[in-house]
Amino acid sequence: MKLKSALKAAAAACLMTGGAASADTMLRIQTHFSPETLSGQMAAEFIEDISAMSNGEIQVEMFYASSVVKSAETFDAAATGILDCDMTGGAYQTGKNPAFQFAGDLNGGYANPYQQMSWLLHGGGYDALNALYNDHGMEFIGWWIPGPESLSSTSPIRGVEDFKNWKFRSPPGVITMIFDQLGASPIVMDFNEIFTALETGIIDGADAANLTNNIGLGLYDIAKHTNYPGFHSMPADHLACRKDIWDDMPSHHKAIMKVGMQALALRNTTVNEVMNARNSVTLAEAGVNLYEWSPEELAKYRTAVQAAWGDFATTPESKELLNSHLTFLRSIGAME
Numbered sequence: 376m377k378l379k380s381a382l383k384a385a386a387a388a389c390l391m392t393g394g395a396a397s398a399d400t401m402l403r404i405q406t407h408f409s410p411e412t413l414s415g416q417m418a419a420e421f422i423e424d425i426s427a428m429s430n431g432e433i434q435v436e437m438f439y440a441s442s443v444v445k446s447a448e449t450f451d452a453a454a455t456g457i458l459d460c461d462m463t464g465g466a467y468q469t470g471k472n473p474a475f476q477f478a479g480d481l482n483g484g485y486a487n488p489y490q491q492m493s494w495l496l497h498g499g500g501y502d503a504l505n506a507l508y509n510d511h512g513m514e515f516i517g518w519w520i521p522g523p524e525s526l527s528s529t530s531p532i533r534g535v536e537d538f539k540n541w542k543f544r545s546p547p548g549v550i551t552m553i554f555d556q557l558g559a560s561p562i563v564m565d566f567n568e569i570f571t572a573l574e575t576g577i578i579d580g581a582d583a584a585n586l587t588n589n590i591g592l593g594l595y596d597i598a599k600h601t602n603y604p605g606f607h608s609m610p611a612d613h614l615a616c617r618k619d620i621w622d623d624m625p626s627h628h629k630a631i632m633k634v635g636m637q638a639l640a641l642r643n644t645t646v647n648e649v650m651n652a653r654n655s656v657t658l659a660e661a662g663v664n665l666y667e668w669s670p671e672e673l674a675k676y677r678t679a680v681q682a683a684w685g686d687f688a689t690t691p692e693s694k695e696l697l698n699s700h701l702t703f704l705r706s707i708g709a710m711e
Contacts, residue, residue: 400429400628402616405438405453406462407446407566412591413650414521414584414612415439417643418462425635433628437462446566447547453617454512460616461513465504469548474507474693476548478515480610481700483680488520488644490709491611496637498703507692514621516614517636521585521647523605527598528580529573531664534672544569544581549687550608554582556679573597582608586658587650595663603655603665606673 408415422435444452447467452458465478485491494500495518504515531537538559545551545561554561562578570593572578580598583589585605595601614636621629659665668676688694704710 400433400624402433402435402459402620403438404435404460404462404614405441405443405449405458406612407441407449407464408588409440409567409591412584413587413647414643415591417519417639417646420642421635421639424638425631428631428635429628433631441565441567450511450513450615453615456617459620460516460614462612462614464546464610464612465615466546466548466610468511471511472507472690472692473549473687474690474696476687477693477696477700478504478507479613480548480550480608482550482553482608482683483606483677484684484700484704484710485609486709488522488609488611488640490704490707491520491609492518492640492644493707494700494703498706499699503696503699507696508615509618510692512618513615514618516616516621516632517640518611518613519636519640519643520609520611521588521643522609522651524582524584524608524610525586525589525601525603525605525651526580526582526607527573527589527594528600529598530579531600531666532580532602533666534668535675542577542579544572544578544583546582546610549683550582552683552687553607553676553679556683557676570594570597585647585651586654587647590654590658595658595661599662600664600666601658602668603651604667606668607676 406415406418408418410416410419418437422437425433441449443458446463449458449461449463450468453461465475466480468475501515508515526532535557538554538557541559542562543559544564545554547563551561551563564572566583569581569583573581573594574597581594583592583594586601586603589595589601655665684697688697701710
């Protein structure tokens with residue numbers, strides 16, 4: 376009788392916990408965004424969401440502003456166990472394989488974040504990306520895309536001609552090839568070194584983020600010229616976790632993480648759209664010069680972009696991933 380009572384008690388306990396005891400998932404994640412920026416605040420909301428949806432079973436220690444390792448080193452830090460997950464962007468890893476460029480930013484290929492997310496959700500994007508990420512010991516979980524970025528500059532950027540001899544902070548990847556073709560001098564540096572480099576005159580401008588996040592970084596305190604709407608770049612920040620960590624997570628935790636990222640993506644894109652529009656007015660009133668490029672100038676940029684795609688896709692993985700994007704864009708009539 377005692378054994379029967381014990382078995383009943385154990386069964387009741389299992390039912391109360393969903394049939395099995397759920398192990399907590401503890402994650403150490405680094406992002407390059409500071410907590411003061413809009414994107415940093417959105418990352419904090421994502422943590423709150425997945426904690427609430429998991430009833431506290433998923434717990435995150437977030438390291439902001441690349442406080443553990445440099446932004447470009449976050450992926451390796453997660454893959455080797457210093458961290459568990461990378462919340463920066465795939466384009467930082469182009470040194471491993473140029474395919475990572477097309478895991479983050481097609482540089483003018485997509486017109487808006489909704490098109491790019493459509494490829495991820497409906498064009499085979501998850502499988503295409505994890506074919507790359509898994510080879511490097513990581514699992515791609517999701518994207519969040521603030522929208523087209525705006526350049527910041529201490530001199531006018533009215534068109535391609537203004538890029539001649541323009542020294543600017545650039546992320547690594549194909550963007551350096553594009554701007555080099557246009558006569559600029561891209562300097563690859565860490566995200567969190569931009570303000571000091573602008574302040575000291577090491578650079579004339581920066582490819583950093585959109586209007587709203589540029590404000591959060593303080594760039595327009597120094598750089599009084601920008602472009603809006605943006606056109607040159609629309610990077611997708613990713614969440615990627617070490618493969619063994621992901622594989623060991625309960626299935627409901629995996630679902631929460633993916634759905635949480637998709638919710639973050641929608642909230643992030645829409646709030647940035649609203650904030651950028653409002654901030655364009657605020658910046659103009661504060662004396663910052665905003666330039667909207669003509670169709671002729673945009674065409675010059677896009678010609679350089681398409682040439683650079685082909686030049687950059689030098690490995691089988693990069694060609695395959697680029698082709699996946701282009702096939703999708705053609706299928707929706709967004710590219711010939």
